[in-house]
Structures are given as structure tokens and as C-alpha cells.
Amino acid sequence: MKKITPANLVPLLTAALPEKDMAHILNALVQFLRDGGVKRASQRFDLLLDAFKQNPELAREFGTRFHRWLGSIHIYPALVGLGIFSRSGFAREMGIRIYERFMPSFKDLNNLRDVFLYLFQRQNDEKWLHTVSLLQWLSLYDTLCRHSDPAAVQTASRHLEQARLHALEMLSIWVAAEELEPEFTRLEPKLMEVDSAFVALHQEISRLVAHYRSGQTEHYDTAHIAVMMEQCRAQVERLRRKGTGAGAGSSVKVAHLLERLSQTLDRLAVLLDIQTAPDEKECRRHCVRLLNSLTTAAVEQHSTELLRRRSINMLAKSISENTSGHGEHYITRNKREYFAMLASAAGGGVIIALMAGNKIRITGLGLGDFTTAFLAGLNYGIGFMFIHIVGCTVATKQPAMTAARIAEHVEHKAGARALESKLAKLLIDVARSQAVAVFGNVVVAVIVASVVAAAVAAHTGAPMLDAHTAAYQFKSLQPFTQPTLWYAAIAGVWLFCSGIISGFYDNRADYLNLRKRLTVQPLLKRLLPARPRAFLADYLHRHYGSLAGNFIFGMLLGMTGWFGHLLGLPLDIRHVAFSSANLGYAAVSDHSGFLYFLLNLAFVLMIGAVNLVVSFSLALTVALRSRGARIESLSKLIDTLWLQIKANPLSLLFPVQPPAAAGGNGNGGNGSSANGKAKE
Template sequence: MLRTLTAFVKNWRAARSASHQLDVLLAMADAGASYTARSEWLIELAHWIRRSGTLQGDSADGSAARSFAEHTRLRYLLNVLDRNPAWRANVAGILRAVLRESDGMSLLCDAGMPVHSGFVGALVERVQTLMIPPAPNRRELGALFTLMFTSNHDAEWIDALPIELLDRLHALFRHDEADDARRTGAFSLDLLAALHNLSCQVSSTGMSQLVRSRLGDADARVATESQPFYRLTRAMLAVEAAHRAVEEGAEPAQLLREVNYLRLVLDQCRIATDDVFANLYRNGVSVDIVFQVERMRMRITRTEHLLDAWMASDDMRAVSRLAAELVKANQESRSVSHLLNSNVSLLARKVVEYNADTGEHYIARDRQDYLKMLRMAAGGGLVTVMTVCIKFAITGAYLPSMLEGLLAGINYAASFLLIHFLHFSLATKQPAMTAPTLARELDGAGTPQGMDEFVASVFALIRTQAAAVLGNVMMVVPVCLGFQLLMRQVFDADIVSPAKAQATLESFSLVGPTPIYAALTGVLLWSSSLFAGWVDNWFMLHRVGDALEHNRRLRLTLGVAGAARLAAFWRSNIAGVAGNISLGLMLGLVPALLSAFAFSFDVRHVTLSAGSIGVALGVLGTDSLRSAALWWAVAGVCSMAVLNVAVSFALAFHMAIRSRDLRRAHVRSLYEGVWRRVRSRPMDLVWPGLGQQRAG
């Protein structure tokens, strides 16, 4: 009882305060004030409507709160105005005066539309807008909407306004408008002018070279006269001519026909923008081109909304939908994250799709592929032996840290390139490629068959990664050990000194920064895959392969067939070369840069570290087998295997999901499906087909 009484007193005080604030605000309303004063008054009124709390008259069970509180406050405001004719006249006069004296085009055309023509300019514009809000004395409805509606929730409650409130708001706007009769129909004219402006902008962008060159097939471009962007301006001019004819007394049937034709052309323009996006996805993505086409698509959508409102100017529901869309667009135009998501997502998906296509080759789905992966991984481990020895030679020269990092990066890059061209495999490079392949299979995971395929891919991926790590380590450790013993036997020299060997083992210890360094190395592995996908996209976007194939000098030097082979070589290998070089240089230079300017960091790569342990074991001899440092180092290398793979895979998988806009509604069922397979056929994690044989 006491708790109920306390809540009642609290709500009563809040209601009294809100009611008093509204009374003061309405008493200050002055239709004859300056534009700035009227704008500031409207901004304060909008903030009052969004204010939290309850009002007198709200139901005790909170049924009003279950809808929109803003509707309750707006209804209360209208009730107060109905009881006070002087306040009502002032408020109506303020609304009409602000609408009459403001630039409506800034709201109808420009709200939510980037001013700059490039992605970078739009990004700078949004950051600047977040830091410097518009001033209330700007005679622009767009600036006034920005200051009045600052919450992401505003578009929802405006769109959900009941028809009863909309009719009362319309009556408020029309109240005592004898002195403003010249304003009658002006909103309809603003809509028509905005339609003309937007259609011209859409037509101009659609007829630009960046769009025309991506319409239709490369060998059969669409004729200019048949393009919808060419016909859009003419269709809009026909609508305006029909509207003038109706005002002069003609029948509205012609206007309806012209409007329907304009809608048809707008639909065709939207289909054409989809074709442009499809062309970009096939032939390379440019963020600036995506920005231009995305802005054009936004203008097409805005034109359709304005056309709906213009044709139903007396329908308050259509007006409220338009107002909600303008508020939402105005808020999105201030969001940096919305700009990035709408313009970079296609590039991210293109990069991810390259990795998904490449990653399919790194998943062993049967025994033949599994054995092939073991052989490829063994070959990669054999090449890494040379890399480990050269790395010890570089570190033993005691060079300046940056020079040492550069030489180490060149060593790693050369090794990775050799592995690439010999068609060997390095285990830690696979997760960033295979994760997008796995994410792509989530598209069909909602069906039982899709679930089975996804679980089978998870098992294939796990055992493939295990085979790759096992093949690398089982080759690099004994060969490094044997090479060290051979050096001692033939040249009576060690690759590294005993002190350096002991320090190497201690640096790999699980007890220490090794797990952190291994996780950061996984980030570098993932970053190299992103760079490889970006370079592949750049190569396709600028048609570098075609330029090489048809280059006159190359044809004179290599012949037509030779130039074609060179172009085909780079088409197949440009991404692999870029990814391997970037990974090698990052593994060498990033530790030097971070250690110099931020914090101590060293690369912890499972294959390279396992080879270093093999060298250290050969230098220290069999006595090291009884050393705790050796086994802590072995545990550290095991953690590297897990963290290198897990971190790079997790980052790539997360990016793949985000780029495909997939929801995680079925994540729990996917996990359950994987665990069911683990319990029923656990040996499938080790060798393909063992679980089925055992079950049989």
C-alpha cells in the first residue's frame, strides 16, 4: 500500500511539473516574434513532447505507456489549446509562419542526401555536422527538423500517429488562416518543385559515364534513348504540363496517366541501379561509385514518397508517412556508421566472396583431399625450414630494429611466395579464407538439408585445419633439428648459440606474453586476407588484366599469346602475391613499429616457432628434454596453433556474416547440430569417414 501511494505521489509531481512547463511554454508563444524566436519555441515544444514521465489523465494501469508516450503528450497539448483560443491562435500562426518563411526544398530534397559528390567528402561532412549542429536562425526546414527531432525514436511515433490526432493537427494548422490564404496550396507546389529537382538529379547521375558504362553487357551497351534515366526528365515535365492543364480546367485523367508513367520510369530506374550494383559485384567495387549509385537510389525512393504525398495532399496519413521518412533520413544523414554500412558493405562482401571462393580449395571433404592437404602442409613446412634458418641469421646480425624487421619481412614474404607458387600450404593462412566459405553456407542453414551441409562443413574445416597444422609441424621440427645436427657434424658450428637457443625456448613459454602475441599474430593473418581481397577487387575494377593482354608493347615483345598468358597469370595470382607479400612484411615490420612506438610485441607463428624449437633442441642436445623450458615452449606452440587459427577465423567469420547481412536467429540450433554430430560421430574430427564406418 505504501509503495503504491509513493508511486502515485511521484507521478502526480511529475505530471504537475510537465503541465506547468507546457502552460509556461504556450504562454510564451508569439506568432509575431522573429523567425529565430519562433524556431527556438518550436524546438522547445518538440523537446517537451518527447519528455519522459506521465501526465494527469494517464490510465493507472499504464495502457497509454504501452503505446507511444509522445501521442499522449500531443493529445494533452491539443486539449489545452482547445480550452485556450488565444494560445491556439498563436501556435497556429507560428506553424504557418515558419512554414511560409522557411526553405522547404532543404527538407524535401536535401534531408538525408549527402551534399558532397564523393565518399570522403560525405564522411567529413557528417563528422562536421555531428560536431557543429545547425543554428536555429537558418531559414531551412531541414535545419529546423534536425534540431527538433534528435531521437532515433521520433520517426516511429510520427509514423504511428493515429488518424484522430492527424485530423486535429490539420485543424490546428488551418485555424484562423484568413490572413494566410495566399499560402493555400503552397505545400503542394513545394512538393512539385522537389519532384522536379530530384528527377533532374537522378537523370543526371544516371546519364553519367560511371553509370552508363555499367548498364547492360560490356559488349552490348544499352542505347541512350531506351535508358530510363534519359526518359525520366521528360516524364516529369509531362507531369508538370498536365498539372498546369488541370489548374486551367482540364480533366485530371491526363495527369493520372502521366503520373503512372512517371512511376513506371522510376521503377525502371531502380531496376537499372540494381543492374549497376550487379555489374560492380562482378567486375570490381569502387566505394566512390557505390556512393554515387546509392545516393541515386535514395533519390529515387524519395521521389516516389514525394509523389505519393503530392497525389494525396489531403490525406494526412500520407503526410505523416512522408514526415516520418524525412525525419529518419535526416537522422541517418548525421550518422557516420550508416554511411559506412551503406557504402562499404558491397566492397566488404566482394572481398569476402573472393576469400570464400579461395577458401573452398582449403577444405578437405573426403579422404583424398585430406591426404592431399597433409602433403601440401608437409611441403609448406619444408620451405619454412629455410625461413627459420634465415631468420636466425638476420637476428644474429644485431641490426637496427627497423632494418631487422624489414629484412625479416622480406624473408617471410619470399618464403610465403615460394609456398604459394609450389602449391604448398601454410596452416595459419587458411582460416581467414575458409571462414567466408563457411558463412556462405549459412544462407541455407534454415532447412534440415542445409543444416546437415553446414555441420559437415564445420567438421571438414576443423579436421582440415588440424591436418594443415600437423603437416607443417611434423615436417618443420624434425627437418630443422636434422639441419642443425648436420651443420654441427659437417662445419662444427651451430645455427644459433646455446644462450640464444635457451632464450628462444623461454620466450615461447606458455607462461608469459606468448598467448597475447599469438592472438595479435592472428589479427595480422586476417588483415593479409583482407588486403588480398581488396587487391583482387582493384585488379578487376580497373580491368588491369585486359590492359595487359592488349598492351601494344607487351604484344610486340611477348607476342599476342605471350601477352594473353601474362594477363592470365596475374588474373590468377595477383591476390595471392599481394596477400603473401603483405603478410610477410607485416610479420616483419609491425613488431618493430609497435615495439618502437607503442608496446613490446613479437610474432608468434606456430610453424615458424615450431621450427625454432627444432633448431634450439639440436643446439642444446638431449639434456634439454629434461628441461621445463622446453615443455613450456611446446605448450606455448600449442597455444599458438589454437590462437593463430581461432582469432583469424573468428574475425573473418564475423566480417563474412556482417557483409552478408545475416541474422543469428538460428545460431543456437547450429551449435546444437554441431554438438550432436560430435557426440554421435566424434572420429570425423580426426579422419574423414571414420564416424560413418564406426556407426556402420
Template sequence: MAVSFTKKKKVTTIDVLTDYFDNNKRWEVTIDPLEILVKIVASIRPKNLKKTNEIDLTDLLLFLKKNKSITNQFSSYLKGLLFEKKISRILSDAAILQDVDFLFEVKKRIYAKVLPYQHETDTLEFVLNQVFYADYDPIWLSKIPINQIEELYELVGFTSLYESAEQNSVLSELMMSMSLIAQRMSGRALESDVLKMVPEYFHFESPFAAFEKELLLIQDKIKTKDNKHFTTSESLYYKQLFILHKQCEEYVEKAFQNSSKFGITLRVNQSLLRIRQQLYRLKILIPLLVVDVETDKKKNSIRLAYKLIKYNCTRNNLRTFVKESTQLLSYEITQHTAKTGEKYITQSRSEYFKMFNTALGGGLIVGILCVIKVLLSKVETSDFGHAFLYSMNYSFGFIAIYVLGFTLATKQPAMTASALVKVLEDEIKENGNSNQKHQGFAVFFARVFRSQFIAFVGNVIMAFPISLLGIWLIDLAFHYNIAETKWNTLVTDLSPVHSMAIFHAAIAGCFLFLSGIISGSVANRDKHYQIYQRIKEHPFLKRSFGKEKAEKFAHWYEKKWAGIISNFWLGIFMGSTASIGVFFGLNLDIRHITFASGNLALGLYGSNYTLDNWMLFWGIFGIGIIGLVNFMVSFGLSLGLAFRSRAIPLSEFKPISASIWRHFKSKPFSFFFPIGTIEVHHEGGDKLP
């Protein structure tokens, strides 16, 4: 027997209206009154938003015009459903930060995405959560022509929000939400941590307090007007309110600008971000109190409805929250790394060879660390014990490299990427969209690349002989070849073909990027909490060691501490990865170009120089690949963060890459050696080679 399947016809809005309102008052006995509105919205909501340019309600409007009985019942249904529904919390809370704790806000939004909070049934939030529950609902609603919305508004017989200012009326709820936002802003702006960011306002009256008073004056006048519950754009009170609003915005912007001077914490950043969001919300709501011509009543009422739906749908938007919350902090962090990165970018020949010498010093310490790590692997302890020992080996070694002024090549990309973007930002400001900005960036990139190149060379060529010397001395003194049983693993792990060296090198690149983030965040935090000044003026230190020594220690702390913490955590990350991988049953480890060079030397000696040619080839080739992946991952992540922190569009990558390629074709050796100079200037007016 043949079975035929027919495509189910989509239920239209007219079908829903006919089903529920064709028989007089049938809808009143519906189990759930919201069911009708849910079905109506579902019948209009497009399945494919990208393919929908416009949503046409012509058929619905014609149907309502021809069927007055259904229209009247539908009107009664909607008015009954929305009667005295509270809207103040949507306007004052939805899509605005409610807590300055970043992680708590993230967790709360994720949880609300999975299991949305359901409000009291007498609130509009309850209705909207049931009807407009999709994030993209505000987008498709905006695709309905406004003239059709206005016609539907009149057909259904809605009244404007200015009909009454009594308690529980729409206008009363609107003004209540505005007052609540103003009070919250004023209180938050007067907190000590926020006031600290704007010392310029310390001896003046808070613009937020003045704004709150002016808003109350306007609201009192609107409430007392007979049958005219609105103001006009020509009102002096209204104009004064916007002047004060502008002053509040300037206050917040000044606080954000001062972050480079005073530093900023995530908590203060969240407080300022919340005030900024509240100011923007008021900027949207205040014009709803204004009616200049009669048609404004209808337009403002519809505009308020749009905003209510949008705010409720976007209240748990996680992507926007994270983006707004981290942009300023990432800027301050990359500002620090940009300043630190400048010392890693050579210009003259003397700087070039000085970088080579410091890289040799870094390679010397890493060569020693390679030998120590093999010795630590002989210690009989747990995986946690090995993680601790390896981490301390790496950490103290990296700190020694940093304190002694040596260079670890792969630490550079996280710093130099920020310096590169800083130059690009300056070039954009100076030259606009001309090709010259990309030319300057390409020249600067050549400087960065050759600095990286010579640092890699210095690290690798020193780590190899030092590791070889170390294992030979131990064998000479104790007649014990420490790599005799591990040489095969040490060499095989370098091969990009016979091991997961590329993946492990990428993990190391991520850790190198994170170490740069840690350095910038620690420096930013210390600046905000004035740690330098606290140490300098500490009464115990001045009394015990003298004012001059206390100041020297404070200066040393300001200059070195962020780097020490950064290198300490880099060591923890790199030393514990393998043990964490063992714990979870995953093939996790790190590969670093300088350590790879030392491990090749240890493997060579451990095998008594019996490595076959292919094994040696893949080992040497693997060192180059590991270094390249270390650089690409660390540099790429840092460059992306720096671009984002300065709001530079990713579309800049294409012309930048083309400019770098053109410069490479014209002067390829400048990417490896300090050959020649050209007259290109960047910040400070220095010439770039």
C-alpha cells in the first residue's frame, strides 16, 4: 500500500484569530490566555531570518478591517492581557549590569540562558518571556514596516502612554524606572573607587545628583498637568536635563580616560560600565516624555513597545557583556605590553647584536634548565610531585633570565604584537586610510621580525652546547649518562611527523600569550592600588632601611614585579601541563624552541652519538617548526587582542599583509639583518630602518 506524505501547511495569523475569536468570547475560556498571543507571534516569526528582508502584514490588516467583530474581541483580549502590567523593572534592569562581579555576572547569564528566570505573572516580563523568548525577535520585528505597525496600533485601539499618570499606568511605570536608574547611578558614581578615577570632579557637585534633581522636577510637572502628561522639546527643564546628562557622560568618559594614569580594576571597570549603560538607557527613555505634535504620542508608544521587547530579549546577552567588560582592560594590558615590547625591537646594528648577546644569555640558562629537568625526572615521586618540580625549575629559570636582563625569544611576540598595533593605531590617526600607514607598519614589522629572528638564533645556538656540556660534565663526574634511557623520547618528541610536536608547540604559544596578559594585568592592578607609592612611603620600611632604600625598593618593584609574576606563572603553566594531561588521560605537553634545542643535545649525547641521519634531520627540522608555531600562536593571539582593544577592524589585516609582502619583496634581507634605513616615522618621530 502506497503511503503519501503531504507537507503540513503553516498556520497563519488569520487562522489563529479565526480559531479563537470567530465564536463570540470563546477565547475567554482558554486554559492559558497567553497561548493565543504565543501562537500569533509564532505565526509571524520567520523561520529563516537571513532570507527575510521584510515582513508584510497587509493580509492581516485587511482581515482585521473586514472582520470588526474579531478585531474587537482581539482588542479586548490584548488590553486585558496587558492591563496594569508592570514594566519598570524591564526598563531599569534588563540588559544592564546588575553586579560588578564579572564572574558572577557571567555565571548568572549562562544559567539564565539555559533556564530563564520566570517573573511574577503581574509583570510584563512574564508575558514577554513566554511570547518573545528568542534573541533574534527584536531583529525580525524591526523588519515590519512602521506604517503597518501604526495601522495595527489604531485598528486594535491601543491608547497612548500619555492618557494617565496614575499609579500602575504605563507613564507612571516609565517615570518610576527613570528615577530608579538615576538614583542608582548617583549612588554608584559617589563610591570611593569611582571618585578616585576622576579627581577633577572632587570639589564640584556631582552632575549625577544634579541630574536626579532635575529629573524629579520634570516628572512632578508631568504628573500635575491636567490631561497633558508630557513635556516639549522647547521646555527649559528638558534642555537643562540633557545638559546635565551630557555632563554625566563626560564624567564617565573622563574616568575611563584616566585609567591609563591611575590604572583600573575589573570591579571599577564594571561600575563605570554600568553607569554608562544606565546613562544610555536614560538617553533613550527621556525623549519618550516629549510630545511636540499629536502624532508623537503614537510613535513614542510604539517605540516604547519595541524597546521593552528588545531589552527583555537581550538581557542575558553574554557576548556583548564580555566584549564591553574586557575591552578597556585589554587596552590597558596591551598598553603595558606595548611599552615593554619596545625594548625587544631593535633598530641599529648595535641593538641588533646586543639582542643576540642577551639571547645567548637566555640560551645559557635554558640549557642548564634542560639538564636539571632530566635530573628531576629521575626523582621518584607522584605526577603532582613532578609537576611541582618541573614548574619550579621553569619558573625560577625564567625569572633568572628576566632579572639578569637576558632574552627568551618566545616571550617577545606577546609584547611586540602590542607595540606593532600601537604603531598601526598612530599611523591610522596620522595618515587616515592612505597606503602610507600600511607602509610604515610593514617597515616596523620588518624590525620586529629580525629582532625575533636574532633572538631565536641566540637562544638555540647557546642552549645546544650548554646542554651538551652539562650532561658531559655530569657523566664525567659521576659516570652516569642521565639521558641514556630517555634519548629516544627526547629526540622523537621534536619531530613534527612522528609526534604531536606542532600541537604541543601551539599549547606553549598560548601560555606565552597568557604570560603577557598576566604581566599587563599585574602592572595595571599595581598602578590602580598605588603599590609603588605605598612601598615608598611605608613607615616601617623608611624607619628600618631609610627613605632612600625604601624608594629604591619601590622603584625596583614597579619596574620588575609584573615581569617576575608573569615569568613565574609561565613556568607553572609549562611545568604542569604534562602532568595534567596524564591526570585526564590526554596527550598534553609543551614544546618550546629553546628547550627543544637543549633536548636535541641531550638526546644526541644519550644515544652516544648514534642517531641515524633521518632522526637527526627530523629533530633539527622540528626545532624550526616548533619555533615557528610558538611565534605564530603567541603573536597571533596577542595581535588579535591588541586589535580588539583599540577597536581596529580585522579588515585591516588584508591591506597590512599586502604591504608587508611588498616590503619583503623589495627588501627581503631587512627582515633578517639591519640593512639600510628609510625615512618612515612613528610615535616620537624616530626613524625606522
């Protein structure tokens, strides 16, 4: 392949110049750079620069035509349209981009916005564009300006300034209008005050625009504008924190509008820097920044993935934040919390044993497959809701909640030297809390199931489970001859989903302000007096996510086997608590030996391990990604964790603290977290 040099690049440029439309000439140059790929785009840009520098006549002709073209096209739409979300919302924006992909719109090449979309429409354009440095762009800009006709440059400059001032005015109006956006005033009622930063910024920019439009040559003092910009950005951050924090509730629409507001402020800042630059060199530097912003925005305009990721990220963080708040209640740090968790898990074990017995009874009714699965789902769903209402604990629900708490800890402590130590201690607290909860669920479920089976046998004179059913229950626990651990992994996925569902509905309750809505609900107003209605509204608001998550989790457990049968796929579930209860019923009914019982109990614990590992891994991954956080050094964390366990091995099973820390950790306001609160 012939090597490209500045000398043989000149004919290519000369051949492109007779083209009447400057946009097509630019497209030929962009294609030349694009063909170099990520590795050679920057080198090809240097060849282009050398070709212009070595051929002043070519640079003069190209630069003059470029500036005349720039002085005649519509620039304003690009300044306010590229790189800034529309107010149409996430769904509408996504629909437009998908439709554009299959049915591209006509590009008006007299409109700079459409020119950018015409030039940069490949997904890989962003990659090679990033290899071209700021100095290379500045060098090209200087070369063309130096050789172009001064009259053409001056005409383009005046045209650009008018478009810039118009864009500044319009963008500042957009910012001021956000003061009355209902989604924002819901998060921050103070926005309705007259002297908000958004309105003040618009007023200052209007004065700046009037100053330059009047023809005054002296630079405008932008000190007050800088203060207003800083206050606006601070207000956006407050809205983000409220939108992603538990208690306010977020939505994709809020995320979309906040991203639009942030983009508008960024564009205002760049345009202000260009307009008020102290010298030509600084002005050109800011112009290149704007060019980079517009080219990147043109590439992103064709991307549905980036829009989805940006818009949904804040909603995911809000859901994770709500989940994290519940996760704190699942962590025991002192003896009082530890025994409260044990009692709560034991209560859960009693109810789970009765739910498992009822599931066996439903299966034995001989109903159709769908009816049996649906009734089993209702049995699980209503049972889990009841466990939550009475303040008991299902052990396997903990990982999805505590993972979000760990992610929050990583995010807030990022960069701290003691991160590994604090995170290791949190992991030990979580492991101990999980262990005592599993112990309470499994042991009590086995005991209660065994007592019930023995009572039924004594009362009826026949075992509760016949030989075939008992054999099936034992067979369902076999991890080596049956897909038991695969089914346990499926249950782990549903456990993870239940945590996400709980966070979603908690976020939904905050977003809708369910507490206030229910107090004025017409039917409830007719049925209940004011005080009971207020109590009910408050309870449902605080527990909306937990109740919804528990019910849907129960339906998923009950219906998975039916869907597997319907689709001919190996789909079913194995849950440690229900498996332990089934073991108790089968062992008493079958009169199996103690060693055989212990072997199957070990299988039950294997099911529990898979339940917990799968749900915890998925929940931690999602929680970390939603916060943009990560564990910097896994090896350091493991080493620190091992050192803490070696120094105090009993801490994994019981909250025994070293003497130095025993007097200083009363856990403050978390002292009652496990007592009646560990129930989601």
C-alpha cells in the first residue's frame, strides 16, 4: 500500500475543493481521518496540517471557503441542540433515536447541527476523535485563520458572535424555567422562592448579552455570573442527592431533566468563556473545546445505549439507596442486636415450617399444574408478607440488602486510608449476622416441622408424608445426582430480584408521597377515621417496598417450577429454609436414621450457601455499579479480613470484641436495628 505523505495528500485536497458544498468537502476530510482508525487518525491529522503548511495557496483557498461557508449557515441550532437532552423525556428521546437508526432524517447542510450529524455518524468516531489532541486542533485553526481572507474571517466571526449571544440568552432562559419544573420543586420546595440562583443567572446573562449587542468593546465583568454559575451547579448537586437518596424518590424523568440541566450549564460555561476570553489565543482554545463537545455530542446522538445508561443510572442509585437503608437493619454489631436477630430468625423459622407444610398439602390436593403453582406462590408470598409484618426474619433476604450497604460504605469511604479495615469489619458483621439468621431459620424450621409431623402421626396413626412423598423430599436435596444446586442458584437470583423490587417500590412510595396520598384516598376516608387512616398510611409508606418485594418473591418461588414444566426447561427452586422444613417433615415421616438426617442437613446447608453467594454477588455488583464505586484492592481487603478474623476468630459467630474496642463501641443509634426492624 502506498505511503501517504503531505505531498501526495495535496492532490486529494485539491480534488475535493471544486465540490460546491463545503459540507461534502469536510466529509471527505473526516473520511480520510476515519480510515486511519484509532491508531493512525492522529498521524493523518498531522499529515493534513503539514499539507496546509507546505502549500499556503491551498490553505488560503480552503480557509477562505470554509470561513465564507461558516458565515452563511445557521449556527445557533448546533449551540443549543447538540449535546443537550430535549425536554421530551427519556422514552421519547429513546424512541426518536431508535427511529432515526432505521429511518434517518434528511440533513439540512445549511444547518450546522445537521452538518455535525452528517459528518459524525459512526459509532467508532468518538474513539479516533479522542486521539486528536487539543494542540493539533489549535494548530489547524491557526493555520487556516492565518492564510484565509481577512474579510471572510471577520464575517464568520461576527456571525458566530451573534449566534453565540442568541444561544447564551436562550440557554439562560431554559435554566430559569427549570425553577418551576414540578419534579424539581417536589425535591426542593425552596426553588419556588423568587431569588433562586437559576433566575439570577438568567438576569446576569441577559445583562452580558445586552452589553455586547450594544457594540461596547470593553470586557464585561463576569464575577457575579461566576458566582451564580457556582450556585446553580450546587443546586443541581443538591437535587441529585435528594433524587438519589432515600426519602425523596426518583424517576427516569427526574434523571433525564437533571442531566439536561447539567448539560445546559456546561454549554453556558463554554460559550461564556469564548465570549469573554481575554485574548485571541484563549478564545481559540475555548472554541476547540466547544468543537470537541459538539463532535462528541454528534456521535452520541446516534447512541441509544449511552442515553439509557445515563438516564437510568440515577434511578438505579436511588433504588440501591433505599435498599441500603434497609440493609443497615440486617447487621448486628453487639449482643443485644445479635440475640434480637436470633429471636427474629427463630420466629421466621416457625412460620416457614408451617408454610412448607401448607405447600406439601397444596401439592397433595391433586389440582392442575397451574392452579397448584399459583396457590403455592400465594402461600409463599402471603407467608413472607406475614413474616415481615410480625417482625421476623428470612435469612436469605439479607444479602440483597446488606450488599447495598457495603456498596454505600465503599462509595462514602473511597480514598480513605482505613477503608480496608472498616470494610473488613463490616463484612465480618454481615457474615456473623447472616450466620445467626440462617441458624435461627434452619434449626427452628427443622424442629417445628419435626414436631408437627410427629403430632400428625400421633393423632392420625399414619405418617404425615407417605413413602413416595418422603422419598421425593430426600431426593430433592441431593446435590450430586440432581440439579439441586442449579435450582438453589435460581432461588438466589430471585432473592436478588426481590431486593431490587423492594428498593424500587420504596423509591416509588417516596416519589408518590404515598403517606400523604393515602390520607386523602376517597375509599379510605369513608372506611377509617383520621388517626387510624394516618397510621395505616404511614405504615404502608414505610413498608411498601418490603411488602411488595416479599409477595413478588413468594410468587416467583411458587411459579418457577410451572414455567420450567411449561417451557421444557430445567427451572425450579431450592430455598434453604423451606428445604430444612421439608427435611424435618420427611425425616420424621420416613423414620430415617440420625446419620442420614445429618447428611441431608449438610445438603441443606449447601443449598443455603448457593442461595447466599448468588444473591449477594449479584446485589453487590449492581449496587457498586449504580454508585460508580469499586473495591480498589481485593487482595488488600482479603489480607485485612484475614488479620481481623485471626485476631478475633469468635467475631464470625458472636459479637465478642477485643478489649481495646469493647468499651468504645456501643453502636450509637444502631442499637435497636435488629430488634423488630430486620424484617424486609
